[in-house]
Amino acid sequence: MTRSIGNLHGTVKPLLIVIAAMLLFAAIATTAITQTSNDLPTLSYQAFGQVADVYRSGGQAPVLVDKLNQALALIQEAQFKRSQGDEANAVKLEDQARSTMAQIMSEAPAAQQKAALDSTTRTIVVVASIPVVVAASTLIFYVTLRTWRWYERMKLFEMRIVVGEKKTED
Amino acid sequence: MFALVTTIVTSGMAYSILTPRPTEQFFAMWILGSTGLAEHYYPNDNSSLKAGEQVNWTLGVYNHMAGLEYVVVRVKLLNSILTGPDETNGSPSPVVPIFEFTRVLLDNETWSIPFVWRISNITQKGDSVLVTGLIVNQIPISGQLGTALSGFNFRLVFELWFYNEAAKDLVFSWQTAGVRRSVWTQIWFNATTTQQ
Numbered sequence: 001m002t003r004s005i006g007n008l009h010g011t012v013k014p015l016l017i018v019i020a021a022m023l024l025f026a027a028i029a030t031t032a033i034t035q036t037s038n039d040l041p042t043l044s045y046q047a048f049g050q051v052a053d054v055y056r057s058g059g060q061a062p063v064l065v066d067k068l069n070q071a072l073a074l075i076q077e078a079q080f081k082r083s084q085g086d087e088a089n090a091v092k093l094e095d096q097a098r099s100t101m102a103q104i105m106s107e108a109p110a111a112q113q114k115a116a117l118d119s120t121t122r123t124i125v126v127v128a129s130i131p132v133v134v135a136a137s138t139l140i141f142y143v144t145l146r147t148w149r150w151y152e153r154m155k156l157f158e159m160r161i162v163v164g165e166k167k168t169e170d
Numbered sequence: 171m172f173a174l175v176t177t178i179v180t181s182g183m184a185y186s187i188l189t190p191r192p193t194e195q196f197f198a199m200w201i202l203g204s205t206g207l208a209e210h211y212y213p214n215d216n217s218s219l220k221a222g223e224q225v226n227w228t229l230g231v232y233n234h235m236a237g238l239e240y241v242v243v244r245v246k247l248l249n250s251i252l253t254g255p256d257e258t259n260g261s262p263s264p265v266v267p268i269f270e271f272t273r274v275l276l277d278n279e280t281w282s283i284p285f286v287w288r289i290s291n292i293t294q295k296g297d298s299v300l301v302t303g304l305i306v307n308q309i310p311i312s313g314q315l316g317t318a319l320s321g322f323n324f325r326l327v328f329e330l331w332f333y334n335e336a337a338k339d340l341v342f343s344w345q346t347a348g349v350r351r352s353v354w355t356q357i358w359f360n361a362t363t364t365q366q
Contacts, residue, residue, distance in 0.1 A: 069274055
């Protein structure tokens with residue numbers, strides 16, 4: 001029993017060393033993607049969610065999308081600055097990104113409301129216009145048919161019976 | 171009465187015909203070489219790279235997911251042994267990314283990403299060649315980035331992740347028409363320490 005525990009210790013120790021080495025390697029290997037302020041990804045997801053809602057409501061918000069992409073570029077630039085040890089500029093860029101995203105989130109509800117209203121109006125116009133188009137098409141078809149019949153009748157009335165003279169054969 | 175019924179029925183038919191059917195949702199990703207075509211991926215078309223040799227690629231991402239998408243391209247350096255992404259399970263490579271590109275894409279938008287890179291530092295330890303420095307788009311990346319036996323069969327893996335609002339996190343795969351899908355691509359290269 002003691003021997004088996006001893007063996008277990010013998011197995012576990014190298015395993016722990018391997019795990020520790022792997023963790024250390026992972027820590028070293030992530031130098032490129034340096035730490036960002038923890039709130040920034042969450043904030044960017046929230047801003048994205050609100051802009052996506054505008055599009056889901058049937059609206060368009062290219063200005064907000066542009067701003068969001070600018071904010072994402074600022075976050076990436078901040079990561080680069082931090083990786084170079086330029087903490088002051090990294091913080092500055094992150095603050096800019098944060099303020100851009102706050103701006104997006106304050107503008108998004110109005111855009112979403114407008115999109116919803118536009119979408120409702122569009123639906124009403126489409127739904128209302130379909131019967132109008134169908135009715136108009138039917139009417140045009142009916143009038144055309146009547147006109148054609150009238151024309152045919154007129155042609156019949158104008159018809160003359162012409163009795164041709166028989167050609168005399170020599 | 172007949173006219174009214176006919177109008178309603180015809181309107182319904184017209185509406186159902188004119189309403190567009192939902193199309194298949196997908197992302198696409200590709201890598202182009204220095205000429206902007208699927209060729210000349212390496213200087214002199216030689217995939218054995220020395221430190222300092224610059225490689226010019228262009229990544230392309232296309233969004234056809236029928237909506238706005240928050241997209242992240244994760245770049246990972248692997249060798250032939252490390253586990254790559256699994257298309258069947260839709261699972262990404264467990265390796266930590268060395269670089270990321272993030273952008274919000276409109277529906278049907280294509281995103282072109284210049285990917286200019288070079289190995290800045292490479293060391294040999296016994297039979298293994300260790301890449302300890304890369305420069306991607308003028309951004310230095312350092313650390314024990316990847317190792318390969320004799321420097322053969324390194325690969326840069328590009329994984330496409332996107333934000334899933336239900337999961338409240340970035341995800342690697344999605345379900346469409348009962349099938350799990352994911353998007354990733356990779357390019358192999360060798361790293362040599364010797365000057366040729």
